[in-house]
Amino acid sequence: MDGFAQEATGAGGDGFGTLEDGFITLDGLEKVFQVRRRAGLLRRERHEVRAVDGISFQVARGEMVGYIGPNGAGKSTTIKMLTGILTPSGGSLRVAGIDPSRERTRLAHRIGVVFGQRTTLWWDLPLRDSYRLMHRMYRIPDGRYRENLDRCVELLDLGELLEVPVRQLSLGQRMRGDIAAALLHDPEVLYLDEPTIGLDVISKAKVRQFLKELNVERGTTVLLTTHDLTDIEQLCRRVMVIDHGRLMYDGSLAGLHEVGESERMLVVDLERELPPIELKSDGSGPGLRAVKVEGPRQWLAFPASASAAPLVARIAAQYPLMDLSVREPDIEAVIARMYRAAP
Amino acid sequence: MRLYAVVAAGGFRRYATYRTATAAGVFTNTVFGFILAYTYIALWDARPQLGGYDMSQALAYVWIGQGLLAACAMMGGGFEDELMERIRTGDIAVDLYRPVDLQLWWLAGDLGRAAFQLLGRGVVPMLAGALAFDIALPGSAWIWPAFLLSVLLGIVVSFAVRFLVALSAFWLLDGAGATQMAWLLGLFFSGMLLPLPLFPGLLGEVARVLPWSSLLQIPADVFLGKYTGWELMEAYAFQGAWAVALLLAGRLLQSVATRRVVVQGG
Numbered sequence A: 001m002d003g004f005a006q007e008a009t010g011a012g013g014d015g016f017g018t019l020e021d022g023f024i025t026l027d028g029l030e031k032v033f034q035v036r037r038r039a040g041l042l043r044r045e046r047h048e049v050r051a052v053d054g055i056s057f058q059v060a061r062g063e064m065v066g067y068i069g070p071n072g073a074g075k076s077t078t079i080k081m082l083t084g085i086l087t088p089s090g091g092s093l094r095v096a097g098i099d100p101s102r103e104r105t106r107l108a109h110r111i112g113v114v115f116g117q118r119t120t121l122w123w124d125l126p127l128r129d130s131y132r133l134m135h136r137m138y139r140i141p142d143g144r145y146r147e148n149l150d151r152c153v154e155l156l157d158l159g160e161l162l163e164v165p166v167r168q169l170s171l172g173q174r175m176r177g178d179i180a181a182a183l184l185h186d187p188e189v190l191y192l193d194e195p196t197i198g199l200d201v202i203s204k205a206k207v208r209q210f211l212k213e214l215n216v217e218r219g220t221t222v223l224l225t226t227h228d229l230t231d232i233e234q235l236c237r238r239v240m241v242i243d244h245g246r247l248m249y250d251g252s253l254a255g256l257h258e259v260g261e262s263e264r265m266l267v268v269d270l271e272r273e274l275p276p277i278e279l280k281s282d283g284s285g286p287g288l289r290a291v292k293v294e295g296p297r298q299w300l301a302f303p304a305s306a307s308a309a310p311l312v313a314r315i316a317a318q319y320p321l322m323d324l325s326v327r328e329p330d331i332e333a334v335i336a337r338m339y340r341a342a343p
Numbered sequence B: 001m002r003l004y005a006v007v008a009a010g011g012f013r014r015y016a017t018y019r020t021a022t023a024a025g026v027f028t029n030t031v032f033g034f035i036l037a038y039t040y041i042a043l044w045d046a047r048p049q050l051g052g053y054d055m056s057q058a059l060a061y062v063w064i065g066q067g068l069l070a071a072c073a074m075m076g077g078g079f080e081d082e083l084m085e086r087i088r089t090g091d092i093a094v095d096l097y098r099p100v101d102l103q104l105w106w107l108a109g110d111l112g113r114a115a116f117q118l119l120g121r122g123v124v125p126m127l128a129g130a131l132a133f134d135i136a137l138p139g140s141a142w143i144w145p146a147f148l149l150s151v152l153l154g155i156v157v158s159f160a161v162r163f164l165v166a167l168s169a170f171w172l173l174d175g176a177g178a179t180q181m182a183w184l185l186g187l188f189f190s191g192m193l194l195p196l197p198l199f200p201g202l203l204g205e206v207a208r209v210l211p212w213s214s215l216l217q218i219p220a221d222v223f224l225g226k227y228t229g230w231e232l233m234e235a236y237a238f239q240g241a242w243a244v245a246l247l248l249a250g251r252l253l254q255s256v257a258t259r260r261v262v263v264q265g266g
């Protein structure tokens, strides 16, 4: 395997898979779509969509990484290239030492893929038939197949569904069925493109728990895209944020707050209704501003990195303070702010 | 190989789950067969020995045609609609990241389907025809397996043509036009409407060398005992050559399509 130059991308990227050879390695990966648009009656205009615009990162074996970004950011396109079904327009790409689009079939034995909006299952036939097919398709040894199937059936609660035709399954049931189908052949890497889309709270929890155990017990490398940040919070130590096909952030979830200039919230209850509190930043500490006032209660934002105590002391000195609480920053707000800030 | 056997079995069982559709299809084939049979009777009354067939052979031809109509998916109902839909919606992505060969995968599934439709939709119309009309049946027992082999080759040719048509969806996205064109050509040049020997002059000669003659004309002639000994081998070779050539063309198109063309959807 040819190792690419190692570099930490973005803030907080250090400490994650930078020492070990990347199991998944992207180097300046690009995908440009040519689309034709109608311009006038007969004329058609060609133009380019740079869906993935020079992305580089490495993922070490056994990592579980969140890959997030707004709609149209290029997440699914990246995953398609990682599976080999799309050929990159530029840059290079290795998964387990294999160039995916060149040796798609060889790679296929080593990866598992779940596209949340699609299914690998046979629509008209019972779930079990699809699994039997996987058994043959991936040439899984009989014992191994039974063991994996039993495990998936137990952990994903599929027991009663095995004999039901897939078209009669609910979305959440089908998704669990699909996740099992992707794992019967013990893949080293699992790509999940929105695996919790449309699932209820219980199903989501079940899927997350399953993925966590898979990662811990089997050491399966997992790359996960989602719009549900709870997935990321519960599963991934490392998160990558992309927008407009570029990597905006690569690092720990906690580090995202610093980069995203996230704010904490001080909620104070005063004795009576007062005009919004404003504290200018001065030598003694950072400033703070009111974002919401509701009668005697006020919401005051201040930088997440600042300490709350001196602020509280200053407020208490100047205002009739009754009660207070501190709210931790909301990761969704942080990311939303990042998306907006991007060009 | 076991995999493709499982796929074929799956194809068989899938179509077996559509019971009402099968019953409706049998009914249509039988009615259609009666209409054609009476038309042929009128034709052969006026012109006996037309195209070298006597009346009972012509009637057998009609019912063989009805028996093979669904198996060869001559008026749709094969895998091609599904494959095109998968290309259009991007579900094809799922088929591509698996360690399987796209063409063999669909071929296996389509053979499973054809096997079901030969039994489910072929046998009953054939029996109905044989009971209601005086049709020519094979004189010797070996003709039956010879006929079945020819049918199998015909189904493979039919698959290979439809695979090419379906792959056009990678470029056209909406393949409805291409499909309808293919049906029309298939119905006409397979001999489904009229046996090919009845086509006049050059048209007849051209029709006989086109791939579609493998679908019905050749199997029917095998059934009617028109080929013996070496001629039979030649008929098989003709069908086999078209099957191989078209399957290879399909492979070529497939590799171009999957390499150059974009998988749709997010």
Ligand SMILES: Nc1ncnc2c1ncn2[C@@H]1O[C@H](COP(=O)(O)OP(=O)(O)OP(=O)(O)O)[C@@H](O)[C@H]1O
Residues within 6 Å of the ligand: A033, A034, A035, A049, A050, A051, A069, A070, A071, A072, A073, A074, A075, A076, A077, A078, B262, B263, B264, B265, B266
């Ligand atoms: N087949 C295609 N042809 C043309 N443009 C495409 C094609 N597929 C994707 N794109 C464009 O590429 C960009 C990235 O799309 P992609 O599906 O990767 O986004 P995504 O990050 O998965 O978004 P989402 O969160 O909505 O799933 C979008 O601007 C999209 O319009």
Ligand SMILES: [Mg+2]
Residues within 6 Å of the ligand: A075, A076, A077, A193, B266
């Ligand atoms: Mg997507």
